[in-house]
Amino acid sequence: xKTGAPPRRPPIRHCRECGAPTAYRVPDxxxxxxxxxxxxxxxxHYENPLNVVGTLPxxxxxxxxxxxNIEPRWGKWTLPAGFMELEETTAQGALRETDEEAGxxxxxxxxxxxxxxxxxxxxxxxxxxxxxxxxxxPGHETIEARLFSEDEIPWExxxxxxxxxxxxxxxxxxRTGHFGVHCIDIV
Amino acid sequence: xKTGAPPRRPPIRHCRECGAPTAYRVPDxxxxxxxxxxxxxxxxHYENPLNVVGTLPxxxxxxxxxxxNIEPRWGKWTLPAGFMELEETTAQGALRETDEEAGxxxxxxxxxxxxxxxxxxxxxxxxxxxxxxxxxxPGHETIEARLFSEDEIPWExxxxxxxxxxxxxxxxxxRTGHFGVHCIDIV
Numbered sequence: 001x002k003t004g005a006p007p008r009r010p011p012i013r014h015c016r017e018c019g020a021p022t023a024y025r026v027p028d029x030x031x032x033x034x035x036x037x038x039x040x041x042x043x044x045h046y047e048n049p050l051n052v053v054g055t056l057p058x059x060x061x062x063x064x065x066x067x068x069n070i071e072p073r074w075g076k077w078t079l080p081a082g083f084m085e086l087e088e089t090t091a092q093g094a095l096r097e098t099d100e101e102a103g104x105x106x107x108x109x110x111x112x113x114x115x116x117x118x119x120x121x122x123x124x125x126x127x128x129x130x131x132x133x134x135x136x137x138p139g140h141e142t143i144e145a146r147l148f149s150e151d152e153i154p155w156e157x158x159x160x161x162x163x164x165x166x167x168x169x170x171x172x173x174x175r176t177g178h179f180g181v182h183c184i185d186i187v
Numbered sequence: 188x189k190t191g192a193p194p195r196r197p198p199i200r201h202c203r204e205c206g207a208p209t210a211y212r213v214p215d216x217x218x219x220x221x222x223x224x225x226x227x228x229x230x231x232h233y234e235n236p237l238n239v240v241g242t243l244p245x246x247x248x249x250x251x252x253x254x255x256n257i258e259p260r261w262g263k264w265t266l267p268a269g270f271m272e273l274e275e276t277t278a279q280g281a282l283r284e285t286d287e288e289a290g291x292x293x294x295x296x297x298x299x300x301x302x303x304x305x306x307x308x309x310x311x312x313x314x315x316x317x318x319x320x321x322x323x324x325p326g327h328e329t330i331e332a333r334l335f336s337e338d339e340i341p342w343e344x345x346x347x348x349x350x351x352x353x354x355x356x357x358x359x360x361x362r363t364g365h366f367g368v369h370c371i372d373i374v
Contacts, residue, residue, distance in 0.1 A: 013203060051238065085220065116277055118273075121274070183278070
């Protein structure tokens, strides 16, 4: 996952249009929430959740994890994932992050998990993916990319609760042979 | 759907932290995309897709549509939906919009569709929902909220392609008796 936006975002202090100071108040347009409103030009600044998109790459009995070379959670293990960008779909973003973080070539499968993390204003989406080989070429955000069988997963060293929940559902589904779409709230 | 953010967002001209002018360039941190970077304090401003969350409310054989009282697409029909807010989950946002736009009380069902609209930087998510009654109390964004059977749907007057695609999949699934999770790219 990229270092991009901080998990808890700082307030908007200045207007993106004209640079004047903003103040948080409820707009006069029927809105019910406080927004950062420009004191000079009146521009209303909306703040909304971000999507994090990634894959659960599988090769036979094993899944691919990446050891993080960035904060937060340096040294912990994660699935390849990062902030969705403009001009891409959730699936395209998931493939891009898999290439950037693991240097792994995959064939994308179906959506597997949608996890809400309202405490940090994020929605995480993971797709199943089939690895083309066990050769990886991780980018600068990853110390090591390697395959783990279920009994090798470093459960105590998983970087994010969304990754842990996704992995748990995957191994449970694999035992039943039926892979659903899992919607989970991390509260 | 709320009037919130414009479909194609204007560039970020000033820094949200200090108000100084920004310039678009690729940051020096390994990023590959142009970002609005502050000329004074160096703050990097990320721009990411927004989620629109809503429901497909059902009462027996009929579904609920709302006639829009706001631009864009004033007078066209839509499912209740709007921009996801901070501090809520996708499901909570879908319920909130159903209450705000239709004044409809529902029991939320499973996620039904996830639609990417990369041309406007949006992801739309619709949940199935069961209406408690045929009494609605629409808000100021809605001219009228009413129930339609399949052969009454005003297909030529549907406000958004994501709503049309969701309704089409719903009636198709209803014929088979099996409701899946539909991932669709609107390109």
